Amino acid sequence: MTTYFRPSIDAIAGYVPGEQPKPGTKIIKLNTNENPYPPSPVAIKVLRNLDSEWLRRYPDPYASEFRKATSEALGFPVDWIIVSNGSDELLNLIVRACAELGRNVVYPVPTYVLYRTLTQMQPAQQVEIPYAEDYRLPIEELVAANGAVTFIASPNSPSGHIVPIADLRQLAARLSGVLVVDEAYVDFAEETALPLVKEFDNVIAIRTLSKGYSLAGLRLGFGIANPKLLSGLFKVKDSYNIDAIACLVGAAAMRDQAYKNECTQKVKASRAKLAVDLKQLGFQLWDSQANFLWTQPPQSNAEQIYLALKQRGILVRYFKQPGLEDKLRITVGTDEQNQLLVEALIHLV
Incomplete structure (x- = not known):
């Protein structure tokens, strides 16, 4: 088949961003590390x-x-x-x-x-x-x-x-x-x-x-x-x-650094609480200084949990790559969003 591209372009898979639901979709979006609070x-x-x-x-x-x-x-x-x-x-x-x-x-x-x-x-x-x-x-x-x-x-x-x-x-x-x-x-x-x-x-x-x-x-x-x-x-x-x-x-x-700092402090507090809740469910966690948590489910069934959460209207990030396929990256949401995530996970782990 005729190609119009350099061999290096034909050879790469290309970067795949996290899922972006359509505007207005009712979903808890914890997969692409957006800040849950509005801009300044x-x-x-x-x-x-x-x-x-x-x-x-x-x-x-x-x-x-x-x-x-x-x-x-x-x-x-x-x-x-x-x-x-x-x-x-x-x-x-x-x-x-x-x-x-x-x-x-x-x-x-x-x-x-x-x-x-x-x-x-x-x-x-x-x-x-x-x-x-x-x-x-x-x-x-x-x-x-x-x-x-x-x-x-x-x-x-x-x-x-x-x-x-x-x-x-x-x-x-x-x-x-x-x-x-x-x-x-x-x-x-x-x-x-x-x-x-x-x-x-x-x-x-x-x-x-x-x-x-x-x-x-x-x-x-x-x-x-x-x-x-x-x-x-x-x-x-x-x-x-x-x-x-x-x-x-x-x-x-x-x-407006004061507003930014106020929002990031809220995210950090929510991060700490979510980490405790996930550990109580048996998740293994790594110390995070970002606005997400890197987690391993107790049964290492990350893909299964990712799909089950998606059916429930909650998006988290799953990487189907060697060494990462047993883990989930979870964006820290508001306390209300995080609580809904935890309540869903109680029935999945």
Whole structure:
């Protein structure tokens, strides 16, 4: 059969996002790690009062208003910040700018599977280093792999564990390539790798507004790194990759840190309660600093429970992959949603 694509594209399966029910569907959605609380009222006000002139004109190619708000919130100069259409776009930019055949992309597994997909699309060679059962960072193996790019998700998905900053510092000091610390879930964690960005010019920390800020539908992410590292990424990004609405709404959300922190504290409290409830049902859990829990049912029948919950109108995430097929990733919902999940599980385990 005739193909129109590069061999590397024909060979890959492509990334499969979590299930997205149709709007208005009555379902408890605990499968894609959205924040269960609404976005900042300040951000919503900006959206409702948006001047149509912002839609007529091309947007600011550097999302300057959002960069300024992020600079104010996190204490980094504006020129240390790059803005992207969701953090996934920034992951893609890094692979496109830094990796090719002969220049490996390295990461520990299990982790965010998009790293593999982006590497295969480039094309480049991925080197996957298995985590041990305790999820200790395999520093020696990662260094030996000599990656042009090394991805570390912290907190990690699907495990939820955080990589100690001391381990990341040791890794950054020994790598010759770029160290990407993917902090998509950092708003629910107790530690951040941002200090390393100031210490090392080969480190970039990546964040998103999808989780802590309840703006997954806005598609807005950003990276923080030394301007020398960002210079190549600016060459690769699309001219107008951030639309005007996302820039203005995102800037308002970034300036409302008090509201974001209030919501993330509620999620963290609910996470702790849900963990206790699941353990009482016999689930094995791993310590999580994200807005989800990585769990193993008492009978290891994860797929069966996933399907039974789906029939009851509750979505959780099941990965039918070697090493993951006996586990479930469960997004932390509101206390009411979590209680409905627990009540359903009582009849399934």
